[in-house]
Amino acid sequence: MEEAAGESDAARVMGIExxxxxxxxxxxxxxxxxxxxxxxxxCRAWAGQSTTRWDYGGEDPLQDQRGMRRxxxxxxxxxxxxxxxxxxxxxxxxxxxxxxxxEDPAHLNAVLANGARFYVDHAHPEYSGPEVxxxxxxxxxxxxxxxxxxxxxxxxxxxxDERVALYKNNVDGKGASYGTHENFxxxxxxxxxxxxxxxTPHLVTRQIFTGAGxxxxxxxxxxxxxxxxxxxxxxxxxVGLETTLRRPIIxxxxxxxxxxxxxxxxxxxxxDANCMDIPILLKTGTTALVLAAIEARDTRLGACELREPxxxxxxxxxxxxxxxxxxxxxxxxxxxxxxxxALLEICRTYVASATDAxxxxxxxxxxxxxxxxxxxxxxxxxWVAKLQLLGRMRSKYAxxxxxxxxxxxxxxxxxxxxxxxxxxxxxxxxAARLERAGSFERVVTDEDVAAAMRTAPRDTRARLRGxxxxxxxxxxxxxxxxxxxxxxxxxxxxxxxxxxxxxxxTTHPLLDSLIGG
Amino acid sequence: MPQTHSSSQSHEDDVPDAPAAPTxxxxxxxxxxxxxxxxxxxxxxxxxxxxSFVQKGGE
Numbered sequence: 420m421e422e423a424a425g426e427s428d429a430a431r432v433m434g435i436e437x438x439x440x441x442x443x444x445x446x447x448x449x450x451x452x453x454x455x456x457x458x459x460x461x462c463r464a465w466a467g468q469s470t471t472r473w474d475y476g477g478e479d480p481l482q483d484q485r486g487m488r489r490x491x492x493x494x495x496x497x498x499x500x501x502x503x504x505x506x507x508x509x510x511x512x513x514x515x516x517x518x519x520x521x522e523d524p525a526h527l528n529a530v531l532a533n534g535a536r537f538y539v540d541h542a543h544p545e546y547s548g549p550e551v552x553x554x555x556x557x558x559x560x561x562x563x564x565x566x567x568x569x570x571x572x573x574x575x576x577x578x579x580d581e582r583v584a585l586y587k588n589n590v591d592g593k594g595a596s597y598g599t600h601e602n603f604x605x606x607x608x609x610x611x612x613x614x615x616x617x618x619t620p621h622l623v624t625r626q627i628f629t630g631a632g633x634x635x636x637x638x639x640x641x642x643x644x645x646x647x648x649x650x651x652x653x654x655x656x657x658v659g660l661e662t663t664l665r666r667p668i669i670x671x672x673x674x675x676x677x678x679x680x681x682x683x684x685x686x687x688x689x690x691d692a693n694c695m696d697i698p699i700l701l702k703t704g705t706t707a708l709v710l711a712a713i714e715a716r717d718t719r720l721g722a723c724e725l726r727e728p729x730x731x732x733x734x735x736x737x738x739x740x741x742x743x744x745x746x747x748x749x750x751x752x753x754x755x756x757x758x759x760x761a762l763l764e765i766c767r768t769y770v771a772s773a774t775d776a777x778x779x780x781x782x783x784x785x786x787x788x789x790x791x792x793x794x795x796x797x798x799x800x801x802w803v804a805k806l807q808l809l810g811r812m813r814s815k816y817a818x819x820x821x822x823x824x825x826x827x828x829x830x831x832x833x834x835x836x837x838x839x840x841x842x843x844x845x846x847x848x849x850a851a852r853l854e855r856a857g858s859f860e861r862v863v864t865d866e867d868v869a870a871a872m873r874t875a876p877r878d879t880r881a882r883l884r885g886x887x888x889x890x891x892x893x894x895x896x897x898x899x900x901x902x903x904x905x906x907x908x909x910x911x912x913x914x915x916x917x918x919x920x921x922x923x924x925t926t927h928p929l930l931d932s933l934i935g936g
Numbered sequence: 937m938p939q940t941h942s943s944s945q946s947h948e949d950d951v952p953d954a955p956a957a958p959t960x961x962x963x964x965x966x967x968x969x970x971x972x973x974x975x976x977x978x979x980x981x982x983x984x985x986x987x988s989f990v991q992k993g994g995e
Contacts, residue, residue: 438994438995440989440991441991442988442989447987447988447989447990448988448990451991451992540994540995541992541993541994541995542991542992542994543991543992543994545994586989591989591990591991592986592989593990593991594993595990595991595992595993595994596993596994596995597991597992597993597994597995598994598995600995662995663993663994663995688995807967808967808970808971811967811968811971812971815971832982833982833983833985833986834978834979834982836982836986837978837981837982837983837985837986838974838978840985840986840989841974841985849970849974852970852973853966853967853970856966856969856970857966858966858967
């Protein structure tokens with residue numbers, strides 16, 4: 420069954436979370452948790468008054484998407500405890516008692532005027548971008564996060580009188596990996612088995628344009644070589660709840676941070692951190708379109724199903740020729756490019772906005788470039804741009820063997836590994852320098868990014884969160900994805916929790932009256 | 937899913953098509969400039985830098 424274009428929701432709520440690598444360039448072994456915590460303090464200093472704490476009161480418990488589906492009826496009513504306290508007609512607030520100062524985790528969190536959360540996650544600083552409704556805005560607020568993190572390092576170096584460096588990558592080459600996660604809200608009535616079956620082939624093969632490039636093969640980089648993806652060697656299962664071990668292609672954590680009866684949040688952990696605009700546009704934009712096809716139960720998706728998706732992740736990542744054949748569920752074989760072209764054709768049906776159309780155009784052109792000659796995609800595709808630079812280094816530093824013959828620099832040379840890491844350093848990294856030299860296609864301008872550091876998207880509830888932080892931080896106790904907690908003079912004396920369960924709600928009578936006043 | 941290639945396109949691995957498009961030429965200059973800029977620090981510090989780049993797992 421195929422639905423006509425426009426049938427699917429034009430607005431696909433999505434967002435990107437980025438964990439940055441962090442070092443003190445002058446002192447290896449410096450405590451990363453302490454550095455990250457000081458960086459959040461520095462971010463708050465950069466933000467001035469325009470910041471608030473994170474609301475831990477609104478967190479949903481861990482919930483497995485598959486478990487939820489089996490017992491939806493009973494679980495849903497149990498889970499909606501917040502909603503039952505909330506009087507929709509009155510736009511009322513839920514009262515909450517004040518907590519003791521010892522419970523205050525403020526030093527690890529900053530909610531910002533652009534609707535984002537900047538905080539310490541494990542031993543990394545993390546920027547969770549605000550909810551956006553399209554891929555271009557995903558690029559904009561992701562790049563704004565890089566700019567905010569960089570601004571925080573400037574403040575950090577002034578306050579702490581020591582250097583700090585941030586890296587937008589996903590591996591340290593010694594076995595550690597940290598994530599860049601995409602989140603997409605999908606309709607609750609979508610069969611999750613369909614999501615697993617039909618999104619997996621896209622996540623496996625989209626690496627050919629989303630990969631950031633990596634020197635080293637294997638989780639600890641034990642093999643010499645170059646592959647497309649930072650994350651491929653860490654994907655060990657098809658489906659699961661984990662994000663830190665036996666990482667799955669499809670993650671089943673189910674915290675929608677939204678009305679549970681309508682939405683589930685798909686948490687995609689396979690993606691690389693990207694320093695270039697086009698990969699960010701395509702990883703969110705193409706995935707949103709494939710999800711629209713899945714929600715519409717498009718029967719054409721079945722032709723792309725893979726027989727061995729987990730091992731295919733690594734094969735796609737390591738095949739720089741793009742010619743490796745993959746076995747489909749039907750028994751036929753197709754290359755990653757062919758699977759991507761088939762998905763592109765299906766997704767044309769689901770174009771519902773100008774941004775969708777732009778995504779389709781860029782998607783097709785990148786596939787054409789990669790098909791013709793991978794290096795013709797060096798302005799668009801990050802692993803290609805990185806491979807081009809490293810290839811130049813391999814010639815420049817080519818050693819001469821005892822017979823007087825020139826050899827390409829071997830892939831395990833430290834200079835290549837160093838350049839791989841330095842590629843992603845915020846501010847002075849190799850990718851940042853090439854971007855400034857005009858070597859990469861842009862989707863957003865530097866001026867747009869500067870504005871998005873201090874302004875939230877206008878078309879999601881992030882607008883309410885961000886504008887409150889910008890206009891009335893004096894009235895805020897905290898904010899979360901689906902809550903704004905007010906601390907103001909009242910007769911009852913308690914905190915007031917304003918619930919924002921609809922991610923597409925952009926107005927609220929009480930909050931707007933406070934923002935306006 | 938048949939795949940076709942136009943006859944004017946070459947497929948030598950790892951070798952960009954010649955002649956380069958203008959954008960590629962510009963890219964090429966930027967690459968050379970960048971490699972010249974980082975040459976000194978890479979020659980001296982690469983091994984130490986790589987050894988000391990240690991992160992904790994995240995997520």
